[in-house]
Amino acid sequence: xxxxxxxxxxxxxxxxxxxxxxxxxxxxxxxxxxxxxxxxxxxxxxxxxxxxxxxxxxxxxxxxxxxxxxxxxxxxxxxxxxxxxxxxxxxxxxxxxxxxxxxxxxxxxxxxxxxxxxxxxxxxxxxxxxxxxxxxxxxxxxxxxxxxxxxxxxxxxxxxxxxxxxxxxxxxxxxxxxxxxxxxxxxxxxxxxxxxxxxxxxxxxxxxxxxxxxxxxxxxxxxxxxxxxxxxxxxxxxxxxxxxxxxxxxxxxxxxxxxxxxxxxxxxxxxxxxxxxxxxxxxxxxxxxxxxxxxxxxxxxxxxxxxxxxxxxxxxxxxxxxxxxxxxxxxxxxxxxxxxxxxxxxxxxxxxxxxxxxxxxxxxxxxxxxxxxxxxxxxxxxxxxxxxxxxxxxxxxxxxxxxxxxxxxxxxxxxxxxxxxxxxxxxxxxxxxxxxxxxxxxxxxxxxxxxxxxxxxxxxxxxxxxxxxxxxxxxxxxxxxxxxxxxxxxxxxxxxxx
Amino acid sequence: xxxxxxxxxxxxxxxxxxxxxxxxxxxxxxxxxxxxxxxxxxxxxxxxxxxxxxxxxxxxxxxxxxxxxxxxxxxxxxxxxxxxxxxxxxxxxxxxxxxxxxxxxxxxxxxxxxxxxxxxxxxxxxxxxxxxxxxxxxxxxxxxxxxxxxxxxxxxxxxxxxxxxxxxxxxxxxxxxxxxxxxxxxxxxxxxxxxxxxxxxxxxxxxxxxxxxxxxxxxxxxxxxxxxxxxxxxxxxxxxxxxx
Numbered sequence: 028x029x030x031x032x033x034x035x036x037x038x039x040x041x042x043x044x045x046x047x048x049x050x051x052x053x054x055x056x057x058x059x060x061x062x063x064x065x066x067x068x069x070x071x072x073x074x075x076x077x078x079x080x081x082x083x084x085x086x087x088x089x090x091x092x093x094x095x096x097x098x099x100x101x102x103x104x105x106x107x108x109x110x111x112x113x114x115x116x117x118x119x120x121x122x123x124x125x126x127x128x129x130x131x132x133x134x135x136x137x138x139x140x141x142x143x144x145x146x147x148x149x150x151x152x153x154x155x156x157x158x159x160x161x162x163x164x165x166x167x168x169x170x171x172x173x174x175x176x177x178x179x180x181x182x183x184x185x186x187x188x189x190x191x192x193x194x195x196x197x198x199x200x201x202x203x204x205x206x207x208x209x210x211x212x213x214x215x216x217x218x219x220x221x222x223x224x225x226x227x228x229x230x231x232x233x234x235x236x237x238x239x240x241x242x243x244x245x246x247x248x249x250x251x252x253x254x255x256x257x258x259x260x261x262x263x264x265x266x267x268x269x270x271x272x273x274x275x276x277x278x279x280x281x282x283x284x285x286x287x288x289x290x291x292x293x294x295x296x297x298x299x300x301x302x303x304x305x306x307x308x309x310x311x312x313x314x315x316x317x318x319x320x321x322x323x324x325x326x327x328x329x330x331x332x333x334x335x336x337x338x339x340x341x342x343x344x345x346x347x348x349x350x351x352x353x354x355x356x357x358x359x360x361x362x363x364x365x366x367x368x369x370x371x372x373x374x375x376x377x378x379x380x381x382x383x384x385x386x387x388x389x390x391x392x393x394x395x396x397x398x399x400x401x402x403x404x405x406x407x408x409x410x411x412x413x414x415x416x417x418x419x420x421x422x423x424x425x426x427x428x429x430x431x432x433x434x435x436x437x438x439x440x441x442x443x444x445x446x447x448x449x450x451x452x453x454x455x456x457x458x459x460x461x462x463x464x465x466x467x468x469x470x471x472x473x474x475x476x477x478x479x480x481x482x483x484x485x486x487x488x489x490x491x492x493x494x495x496x497x498x499x500x501x502x503x504x505x506x507x508x509x510x511x512x513x514x515x516x517x518x519x520x521x522x523x524x525x
Numbered sequence: 526x527x528x529x530x531x532x533x534x535x536x537x538x539x540x541x542x543x544x545x546x547x548x549x550x551x552x553x554x555x556x557x558x559x560x561x562x563x564x565x566x567x568x569x570x571x572x573x574x575x576x577x578x579x580x581x582x583x584x585x586x587x588x589x590x591x592x593x594x595x596x597x598x599x600x601x602x603x604x605x606x607x608x609x610x611x612x613x614x615x616x617x618x619x620x621x622x623x624x625x626x627x628x629x630x631x632x633x634x635x636x637x638x639x640x641x642x643x644x645x646x647x648x649x650x651x652x653x654x655x656x657x658x659x660x661x662x663x664x665x666x667x668x669x670x671x672x673x674x675x676x677x678x679x680x681x682x683x684x685x686x687x688x689x690x691x692x693x694x695x696x697x698x699x700x701x702x703x704x705x706x707x708x709x710x711x712x713x714x715x716x717x718x719x720x721x722x723x724x725x726x727x728x729x730x731x732x733x734x735x736x737x738x739x740x741x742x743x744x745x746x747x748x749x750x751x752x753x754x755x756x757x758x759x760x761x762x763x764x765x766x767x768x769x
Contacts, residue, residue, distance in 0.1 A: 079645060082679070082698045089704035094590020156704070160587020161637060190528075203531065210535055218547060223637070229554040230638040231629055236547060237637075276526070283535060287542030296600030297640055298629035300550055307546075369605045373596050373644035445644050448610040452647045453696045459645060 042126060043403075049128040050119055051404040053135035057115030058397055059488045060143050062481045064107025065390075067150070069474040071100035076470050080463040090154045098165040099153040101381065105163060105244070106174065107146045109385055112393040113252040114139070114181050117205050119400050120259055121185045124199050125192030131184050138180035145173040161223055161233070163241045171220045175213065182209045200275040204255035207283065211247040215240060231299050238293025239307070245384045246286035246314055253348060253392040254278075254321045260345045260395050261328045265335055270327035278320030285313045292363050295372060311363035315356035322353040338500040340415045341399035347423060348391030355380070355388050358434060370442025375462060379433025386473065387426040394418070394480070401484065402499075407492025409499035414483045416501060421476030428469035437462030557629070563754045571630070571753045575745055579634040582742020585735055586639060589702060595649045596641030597746070599626045601758070612655040613648050615749030623749040625759060631748040646699055653747040662690055671740040672718050672732045675702045705736035 035043075075097040077084045085091060122129050129135070149166030152158065158165040166174075186209055189202060219240035223233045262269050269275055291299070291307025329336060329346060336342050362371050362380055371377070398415065402408050409415060431437075437459070444450070444458040486492065493499070494516045561568045586592070599607055599614045608614040608624055615623035627650060632638040641648075647655075653667070660670040678699035706720070711727040718737075719729040732740075751757075 078700065079698060082700050087701045087703055089702070092589070092700040092702075094593050094700060097593050098590055156588050158588050158590065159637075160584075160590070160592055160639060162592075162642060198526070203526070206531070207535060210532075211539065214539060214543075218543065222547065222551060226551075227555070228551050229557075229629070230632040230635045231640075232551045232554045233636070234638040234640050236551070239546065280534065280538075283538040287539045288546055291546065294640055296604040296626075297598050297638070298627055298631075299554070303546060303550055365604070369600075372600075372605075373641065375643060377642060441644075446606050448606050452610075456645065456696055456698060 042128075043123065044406075046122050046126070046128045047404045047406075049130070049132060050122055051132075053129075053132050053139060054115045054119050054400060054404050055488050056136055056139050057111045057118075058401065059484055060139070061108045061111035061115065062477070062484050064103050064111065064146065065477055066474070066481050068100050068103035068108060069470060069477060071096050071103060073467060073470045073474060075100050076463065076467040080460055080467070089156070095154050095156065095158065098158050098162070099150050101163060102153065102165050103146065103150050104385055106149070106166075107143075109249060109389060110178075111139070111142070112390070112397070113208070113249070114142075116256050116393060116396045116400070117185050117208065117252060118181070118188075119404070120201060120255060120396075121188050121205050124202050124259070125188045127188045127191055127193060129184065129188065135181055135184060138177040141177040142174060142181070145170050145177065159224070161237050163244065164219065164223060164237065168224050171216070171224065175216060175220075178213065178216070182212070185209050199259075200269065200272070200279065201255040201259045203279055204251040204258070207279070208248050208251040208255070211243070211251070215243045215247060219243075231294070231297060234297070235291055235294045235299045235303060239290035241293065241381070242290025242307075242311060243287065245381075246282065246289060249384060249389040250282065250286075250318065250352070253352065253389045254325075256392045256396040257321070257325045257345050257349050257352075258328075260341050260392075260399055261325050263399070264339050264342045265329055265332045267328055270324050270330075274320050274324040278317045278324065281320060282314070282317035285310050285317060289314050289363075292365075292368065293377075295365065295368050305365070308363045308365055308368070312360045315360050318352050318356035318359075322349050322356070325349045338502050340409070340412075340419070340499070340501055341395045343395070343419060343501065344391050344398060345395030347419070348388050348393075348395060351383060351387035351391055351426065354430065355383050358383060358430075362434070367439075370446065371438045372442075373445065374438035374441040375433040375459070375466070376438030376442075379429055379435075379438065382429050382433065383426065386422075387430065391422065391426075394422075397484070401487050402492065405487055405490055405492055407487060407490055408495045408497065410483060410486060410492055412499055412501050414479045415499070418476045418480045418483075421472045425469045425471075425473035425476065428465060428472065432462045432465035432469065437465070554629075560753045560755065562751075571756075573628075573630040573633050573750055575634055578738050578741045579745060580636070582738050582745075583635045583637075583639065585739045586742060587637070589739075591649075592639040592641045594641075594643055594645035594699070595647070596644050597627070597638070597648065597650050597748075598640045599648065599650050599748070601626050607648060610648075612658065613651060615651055616654055622759075623751070625749055625752060625757070627748060628752055628756065646697075649743065649746055650748045651746060653744045654749075656744060659692060663692060667744055668740055669718055671743055672736055673720055675736055675740065676706055676720050676730065676732070677701050702736065702739075705733050705739070706730050707733055 074085065074091050075093055078093040078096065082093070118129065118135065149170040152167040152170070153165050157167045159168060164171070185205065189206055219236055222228055222236045258269055258275070288306055288310035290311065291303040292311055295304045295308065326346070326349060329342065336346060358380060361367055362376055398409065441455065441459045441462065444455040447454070559570045562571055602608055608626060615625060617624050656667040656671050660667040663670060665673070678697045678701060679695055708728055709731045711722060711724065711729045715722055715729055716731055719731050721730045723729065
């Protein structure tokens, strides 16, 4: 990555702005439509969460009853927001690191629209009562080939821009992670959908493969994209090399070797072969190793940069996301342990794990990347540091509440009540109540945060951002003494230079 | 690291796990050998028998997200104690004890084993027996009790049969499946499964076909059939063995 001695030449700057210009429309399309899906998903999540403690909420309309709102919420979060934020970051990061402007913005945009259309059909399908009942794969079955096809049309350009990269042969660690995610996603997605939806497999194996699919999507798609972004953002903003390159490579290969075995502990206790259940549990626990490797490496890169951390929104979100990843690693060890599964398997814990992975870790890293990328591709700075701060703090508090209510207190209290077989079931239901209420509060905080994020991002997309040569930092007024020189209109400054 | 060695590493690491965890186990599970009920030579083969509209009932179960709150899995005792919970794992009384953990043949006829995500609601592995018990207490048929429960899981009045007792269900957080019901004019003596019969306005709430199919599926959930000796984990002196 860039080091302090590498001051960019004029040629570099021109190339970068050419890359940014070439990707402006697809990247902004993925980010804004992703953020819109995030808002949709959060609204559905709040509705679903309220219904767990107040089932008559909104008059028991069938299309938003819990059994439909909850799957719609998760699928909108995974495919609407998560995947699209990942696409935006993947194409931009790969183009920048390979130093190649994109020549396929049109294809990317078309594929992005097809992807969105498929997610709309899928979400409406779930709400209308055509869900398949396979978690994270609830979209009606006609949707997945469309998703796969539009994915292929997007990812192929990421791989190609790596193949035609300029400069020396050495590739950055972020490139390996992104390339790996590009390869893993179709393999996982195709395997899961063929085995579960197409082939005539044993019903229990279909359920087991569904459990594997969910864990693999987290560990082999969201984790590598999140880590790639975290490595890039921290190295860029602190202007340092990544702390230890062997840690990066070791962490990458540890993830590649361990993660594909994980996930079958979702069906622990069911009559599928025992080695699947326990290998799955062991691999899910071992997956903490690559996550902590990458996490420590990123945090070490930022060591001693407390001021930058406080000022830069990108770095702040990224570091929060890396802490989320370390929490995810620890939680994976706790929840996959066979002694904990007794309590956690059928409690809120699984949901808490998903939320921590998708929001506490992945989304925070993506927000970090978005705060970095959007000003570059739109050539406008973020409007308000207060909006960014609100987004950050409400997100952090929301995730912490979900971590406490869903995965720690809630799940074990609920699990213990379920285990207490001498008491009536009513007690197990009642013991969930306070944690269900807490989860609703957490989602409300996260929705509050993201309403502002969505408005802010939309204004940036409309190119209504500040036309300034100074980036929006969190703790400091714009100063002529700063590293960016006197503040002024970016377009005027450049035409004056020319 | 060149691209070639990178790709080889990727395919080796993922491919090995894929073969061992997905492809081979799935192929093996697709052709399980038949098992005899006991070691005797003329013993019959184990075969699970189910009746009712299992397949399309399971699809309605899935589409309405029942699996988000209800599990269908009785785990072995080393992974939980639900087998001891009343009505969860089978019939247990002075004469007979059919309680057992879930068996790999219990989902025969379904496309996908709905093991469930959470237990915000109770396990449904043996819902058929539970519905019969509730129905007996409230003086309804099991089908009527199930349909009424789908219409409003929290209304205590609905559980009150002609000569039965009321069961407190107000604590339930189960959603109503209102879309499975419609209001119709009351004709003649009315429909035997009708709910909320209003003789003044001459209307009744009638279950649609979906509710009947789903209720039929739920009532088939009796996963306690006797297993082959070689697969029976029940203690030797339990009721199940005593009954043989």
